[in-house]
Amino acid sequence: MENNAFYVALSLLLNFDAPLYQIVALSLQVSLFAVLIAAVLGFPLGAAVALWRFRGRGGVIVVLNALMGLPPVVAGLVVYLLLSRAGPLGEWGLLFTPGAMVIAQVVLVLPILAALSRQKVEEMLDEYRDQFVSLGMSRARMMPTLLWDARFALLTVLLAGFGRASAEVGAVMMVGGNIAGVTRVMTTSIVLETGKGNLPLALGLGIVLLTLVMLINAGAYLVGEFSRRRTG
């Protein structure tokens, strides 16, 4: 039985394994915080690119789209070099802390939120354009309206960002260091247990992670459906 990953996953969850809960909590904190920061920066950025016409706009869109595919380990390396004591932001002393992991995940998630919200807002703008023109609205005024009316689509975008953040391992491993009790999250634990040859435990942790992501998605779906029905 101990060699069955589902059994391991279940017993981890049911026995309230304290280190596991700490790891799960940190994974959630880091990824949710990163997605929140990325949303605060990324949604207005995406909407701005959708609304304004400026030189090099095509280039910005291509770069944002391309950065959606930024390999996590590259993001990790860049953030590592920035936060290293020998790097430009070394004085912050953030390397090998949860803060560094948040920054690395923001770098990964921001392009996804900006690029996808740019697309959604642009679609919505086409729909609303005549109305906006008849109201004589400025672009800056359009932005909150468009973002609010695109909120259900943006919720899905947010989930895509959260998925990217909670699933990646290369960046958090490099800038967090997988320190037990400090920067160890679900994905880095899975790498560690695999390295120990503890494959059932590694897979068990994987199942726990998947269950968690599933719950968050289900929660977001329900919230979305509920408010959609209320607002009609």
Added chain:
Amino acid sequence: MNKTLNLVLAGVTSLGLAFSAHAEDYITLASTTSTENSGLFDSILPKFKADTGIDVRVVAVGTGQAFEIARRGDADSLLVHDTAGEKRFVENGYASERAGVMYNDFVLIGPADDPANISEADSAAEAFAAIAKAEAPFASRGDDSGTNRAELRLWKSAGIEPSGDWYRELGSGMGATLNTAAAMDAYVMSDRATWVAFKNPQNLELLYSGDKAMFNQYGSLLLSEEKHPDLKHDLARQWHNWLISKDGQQAIADFKVDGQQLFFPNAK
């Protein structure tokens, strides 16, 4: 939307707590995957904390990367296993002091049927030569770790430049390399601690060990105060001194997996 907002706010608040909860004394130690994967730190760090109140945050990487982390000033202390590299590190001024802490040995692992017949070898050089002659698959760390550096020295002492299809450089940590070797029935050199603690051996067995050339010494380094004045040198010195103290040495000797001692203290 309120629910999500609350959840996010809860996340933010608790992250703030997570930051402040660790305001106590701690040092960051750059060390090797072999010490971490074997479980040594889980065993000795609580004893050090009980003695001094200092938390040690271990970043476990290959020895090459550990040197790089320390060179950049991203760790307060260093515990690695590449004596030649450690001495160079001191000579180059990145570390002010080095002390031998403990040792174990490297072992040669391979498929149980032992196609290169290394279990009969009389020396490490002979075993390595037999693997090369049989062109039996060999999984090398290939990551500039202490184990990788030791392996390359052993090939050299056998007079062999390993290359060809049978020699596979994986660029992975010790555990990942053992997993891969198990999957492709390859020979592999491991430190004894990681091997004994490893739980996925499949068809692999310990086939050769015991040559003095496969001695594996671990050393602790105090980093240069001149190069990195901002590091926690006082706390790092307490850690360094504890490792080579009677208590620290005893804690290392007390660490056992399945009743087997994996690290042997030898501080002078």
